[in-house]
Amino acid sequence: MGSLLKTKDLRVNFNVQSGFLKELFSKEKKQVKAVDGIDFHINKGEIVSLVGESGSGKTTTGKAILQLLDHVEGEVLYDGSQINKRDKKQIKSFRQRAQMIFQDPYESLNSKFKIMDIVAEPLEINKKIRNEDEKREKVKEALEWAGLKPAEAYMDRYPHELSGGQRQRVVIAAALILNPEFIVADEPVSMLDVSVRADILRLMVDLRDKKGISYLFITHDISLAWLISNRIAIMYLGKIVEIGDVNKVISSSLHPYTKALINVMPKPKISKEKRKRMVLKGETPNPSNIPSGCRFHTRCPFAEEKCRVEEPALAQYSEGHFAACHFAEKLLEGAE
Ligand code: SF4
Secondary structure, three states, X not given: OOEEEEEEEEEEEEEOOOOHHHHHHXXXXXXXXXEEEEEEEEEOOOEEEEXXXXXXXXXXXXXXXXXXXXXXXXXXXXXXXXXXXXXXXXXXXXXXXXXXXXXXXXXOOOOOOOHHHHHHHHHHHOOOOOOHXXXXXXXXXXXXXXXXXXXXXXXXXXXXXXXXXXXXXXXXXXXXXXXXXXXXXXXXXXXXXXXXXXXXXXHHHHHHHHHOOEEEEEEOOHHHHHHHOOEEEEEEOOEEEEEEEHHHHHHOOOOHHHHHHHHOOOOOOOOHHHOOOOOOOOOOOOOOOOOOOOOOOXXXXXXXXXXXXXXXXXXXXXXXXXXXXXXXXXXXXXXX
């Protein structure tokens, strides 16, 4: 599997909006380091999950990769070429090859349009159709890939006539219509009934296997990541703190934050002996005021003095399995 996408030191900073008076008298402009220097890659035909609590920077990472934000620093390499936001021709082609699916299928579909027109919109924008017959044929194909069969039964309906699961399939069909190789799926099942979540996840895996689509799957739920990923990256306050093959991260996690996320997984199929009981203390710190040293030290039950002053680097512990914790090896031994 060759690499499809690579980030190098990816960073996104936002200015914090404070009160008017504070803004007037303060010389310092506060910044939130939403994404604070992350390096990872996604291979062709691979699903990599980005997992973390809300506010960890997952969605911002997905949008930064797709060049949907201003103030992105660092590099995004796609299929060997560095993406340059000022190169309009390159961005146009990149936006056809790489798509995003958002979490809310109710918000992402325009209720005034028929399914036919919603799914065909990217074709129209990119001037990819010559006539109505071609448009209908392409929409039919995309709807059927997304599992809405027979497609003719959906084309002339409106979003409000469909269930949540069917709407998310329409969103997926609209993402598929330009034949992308890569999709950023941002919490694509979190707004859906539990009964249809597995169907949508199965569809995503099916599209990977049959069409070779690669995904960045963004989720707060590590059990979903465990179900569908090849690899998992754990994100905390703008940084990746652990990354590796799905089985290694779930059964031999190295970072205390990963262990805490695994601990709340519903009925994980991992041995009880390997699961160390650990509950997260306190709230996620404010991203405009990231703790010194290891950014997880304010919540970590294993924190020592070194953790408060020295930031741990992401280090490799076995093939492709990296973690950013001063005591990862010691914690792993303790868990066995
Ligand atoms: Fe916990 Fe220290 Fe490891 Fe950070 S470096 S995760 S505070 S033990």
